[in-house]
Amino acid sequence: MREFAFTVSYDDGADHLMDVFIDHPGLYARTTSCHATTETMWRVDEVTGPEEALADYDEQLAGITRCSSLRGMGGCPIDWHHEVLEERPTRRRIYSRQSEGEGCRSVPYLAAKHLGDGVLCRAEQHGEEYRWRILAEDDAAMSAIHDDLDGNLRAGIELEFERLSHSPEWPDDRMTRTDLPYEQREAVELAVEHGYYETPRRASIQEIAATEGIATSTLQYRLTRAEAWLATTFAGTENGESVPPTAAVGDD
Template sequence: MREFVFTVTYKQGADDLMDVFISNPDLYARTLSCYATPRTMWRVDEVSGPEAALAEYDTAVAGLSRCSNLRGMGGCEIDWQHEVLEERPGRRVIYSKQSEDGGCRSIPYLVAHYLSDGVLFRAEQQRDEYVWRILAADSAAMSDVYDEIDRHLRDGLSLSFDRVERAPGWTGHSTPAPTDLPAEQRTALRLAVEYGYYEQPRQHSLQDIAEAEGIPTSTLQYRLNAAEGRLARRFLQTDRDGDRADPAPRMTGQSD
């Protein structure tokens, strides 16, 4: 088995919902469950982030249900319905049903069409990227999917594709997802990475980062230490108890 990765990058203004992710770097969404045929997709997504970002997300999602002219990444018209299954501070769980009309469809529909059964999917949204990770047989032919999407991609979107020799993250032994961390700890980690705190040699100190972002150094240090400790404990736990770790989110494909 091999992982195939499609990454769709959105320009600001190309998509109302992705604009919310672009404007809120700490907002993150991932599929918990997903099922697709060549025409319809049913999915459950977990969305996490600061409350202000989630409020923007809630507004955008509500607007999608009222919009009569939604377009998929391939330009097809979309019929979209949703229901909020869980709402609590820092987290939303959203069920949605989405159908695309004739024309060039989006990635999950095309994979269901060309490969039929036997594939698993995961999807993530953060910043300007919408990433689809596909677990399929080594011999799976993804070129038709890529070519069709690339030919019909909407304005303001770009597509990249990668084949990963191994399939990391599908065994339940992977590191925690971003949703496992509180929003302020996730922000501290993101800033540390962006400012090169973990680089060798270190590009910026915590004091540099705190001053640049207007955060007390002690607060940033506390949040970063808490995040690192949480990740380390989770990593060791999944390493010891891998057999009990949650399985990777699943998506199955079915052709008509």
């Protein structure tokens, strides 16, 4: 198998939907399922973030009438449908269907067109970056996707190819950022950022809470819940078991 990995970066204002991720650094999305033909793409995305970020995301998602860079490339009118499968204050699971229009070509469409059946696609969105992973057979002609992508970038979008590897670094579905409620994920990220897990520690829970304007008890609770889920998930995956994300839900 070969993995094709690349990142598309967006300037502020280049795309309305990506602007939501740029404006809200705590917003994160990943594609958990994706299927495409040369006519239609179906996908399921999990999105987590603060409530105000998800409210902006919902508004932009509901207003899609033309091909967005989140769903494809080109800016042409599209036949677009989406449905919210799960809705929580800081989490969404969204199903969508997009029929490919003339000049509007999604990344999964390009994979289906150039690589044929049996191709797997994954994607992540965070900040200004939209990262793609494509897994295909060893003899797949990945250069065709490179040329098609590189020839269809519009102003404000930059393409960076990371690797073409025969040793795929395909991520494990059992443990991802979207499995934690946003507040707990944020607590872990703050702890790492401030050096809480370093030896020696650069900051205590009290110091981090004071710096970030969060009640110490709230930060401690969220971090404890997140650590409990991380520990049980790690133990479960080591034993070949799957630990449901609801084990961590306490303040979503």
